[in-house]
Amino acid sequence: MKNYRVEVPKVARDQLEIKDGEPLAMWVEGNQLVIRPLRLADSLPQIKLRWYFGPALVLTLLFYADMINQGYHLLPLVGGDSVASASLYLATLSGLLAFASTFISQKRHHRGRAQEFSWRAMISIMVACGTITAFSLVAGAWLVGSLFHGAVFDIYTAGALIFLVIAMVTYIMINLAMTISPGVITNLMTFMIIGGVFFSMLTNSNKDWWRHNFSFLGTANSSNSWQFNITLIFSAMLMLTLIDYLFVNLSKKYPGWRVQVTRWLLNLMAACLGGVGLFPNDPRFHLLHDRIAMWMVYTMLILVVVVRWTMPMMTKTFLTLSYVIGGVLAVSYIAFKFVRYLSLTAFEMLAFGIAFSWILLLFQLIEAVVQRDVRLFTVELVAEENDEVSH
Template identity: 50%
Template sequence: MKKYQIEIPESAKEILDLENMDYSMQLEHNSILVRPSNVIDLIPQIHFWWYGALALISACAFLIYALTNHLHLVPLSGYNSIAAASIILSALCGTFLFAVTFIVQKIKEKGPAKAFTWRSLPPLIVACAMIIVFIMLALYWLFGELFKGLQLDIYTSTVLVFIAVAMVDYLMINLAMTISPGIITNLMTIMIVGGVGFSMLTNSTKDWWKYNFSFLGTAKNSTHLSFNITLVFSGLLLMILVDYLFVNLNRKYKGWKINILRGLLSALGVCMACIGLFPNNPQFHILHDRISMWLVYLLLILIITVRWLLPEVTKEFLKVSYIIGAVMSIDYIVFKAFTYLSLTAFELIAFILAFGWVLLVLQYIENLVKNNVRIFPVTIKVMPEDSAQRTKTI
């Protein structure tokens, strides 16, 4: 049996931790994959005290609050409830631990956080806080419907608060240690769907849909603040994602076309944020409408020019893009010329199509970035069968 030895360049050796970690080789479709021998080395190691300490402090604070306010029985939902304590403490502790973990990784230049810029941290923190609140609100609303009128003693309530905070803290630390463009896209999607859905379900005017989609962001809606904040930070997340993707994309694809595509997508994020920053109230009505139209114009320009601006674009992607553009045009004509659709229906259809197309573009660019990996030349040498030379396994 012949034996082979793989030689790697010095530049690759500097990246691999050959002294402290063992590597193994795996064959996949006529390719050689080198990875750590122990799969656990690929999984983020999160010690209990990282997330358990703050959860324990939060539970103790809740217990002290319950005792000082003579809450012998604590309701599951409502004011002074398990739900209220869990949501507030989880949002505070979870976002704090996310920020600390992100900063530590950034300073030490470890993990995926090192590839993000410092300016991406504040919007990510706010996005994490909002998503924690949205998800916790939904969960406790469901529990409240299943166990109406449930009240528990303060010690059982304290344990439940501890579990809720500990779980969120663990997830936030794990998120900071594994953050990626795909995760940011999911965060943006959850934030938009969660924020808009929350505003629809909890607004004070149940027949809001008779007006327009922008009504959710006006002062007439009791939950306008959550709707507008959702749009502002969704736009910021889009800009963060574009910034990260194009910094990595520029390593392989250069030129004015890439810069124009980056500028158009960034402008799309700015318009989305400004729509939430300037809601459709009387004092901002004209500005709000103009920004909304700029958003539509930018999207149409992107759909038309993506053939020339996006690197290695496929025919299938262009077909989907043109179909979405055509449906949006038909949607506008049916609304404007024939008045068949209401303003709310027109805006909702346009919003869903536009958001879906933006997600497709981001996913396409993310795949280009993933394929743009560093390639090192290697040499495979045949070793004599009787060779007793001991080599480092990689």
């Protein structure tokens, strides 16, 4: 049997800080051969207990002090002054501070994935993460409140529950800051858009909103319009952050104006997405809202057409899929505008779903190109004549 020796380039060893003679782990993952240091702890975020239990304990003690000062002995599970509201405010605050401090520490000490992002990305990522955290806690409180209607706790039990929520959210935000990546941002953006829109649908007091239009969720006639609008605005911020990261790295491999055309068209799409949330479909903004929404559709169609020339790394499969998606979008517009087959709600939801799906596919393809160009190193498999495995 012939064995092989893997020769790893020095630049890869230096980046991983591998010492001479240090054992490496290697395994097959799908169609990939993965090699990393045998130190298992180095592959996982090192989050110390005090980093998330400390803030949780301090904020819980402040909660106890405030409750005792106001003379509270019992606290409802949900409502104005409740376990849910206290958890929402304190956990979101703790999570944001934990994310910011971890991100800054990673950047200053040049370690972790955060160093790959610019300083200007921190604010938009942090705000988006805080918004997702708040939405998740609100949704969780709504679900738990429905299941345990009328539940009431003494302040010490309530404090214990709040402590657990704060510690959990703080841990998640620290972990997120340590493992932030383009894929994570894409997932955050996806979760925020889909989760925010569906939550706005579920909690809307007007169950016939769909008879008006999709944008009705963001109007003053909708009971939770702020949730829908904030979802779009902060999703646009995440999209701009992702575009900035991907195209800064992509431009190193493909310099020139063509790639920048795609970048600015994507920025325009993100601005339109945020504009739809910033200018809801109320009477005073109706015309502007409709035009911004249509600009987003037009920009999408332009991108589908020009991406063949502006992005030289595009695959034939992606281009074919792009033309199919563009064709479906154009047909749906004709079916709505001229044939009147589709209602306004159906067209808006279909166009939004198609455009968002295509954008995600484009981001995934660009991310794969960036990762391939930045992170892959050339290695050699050298055949050995003996039967002993060489390390």
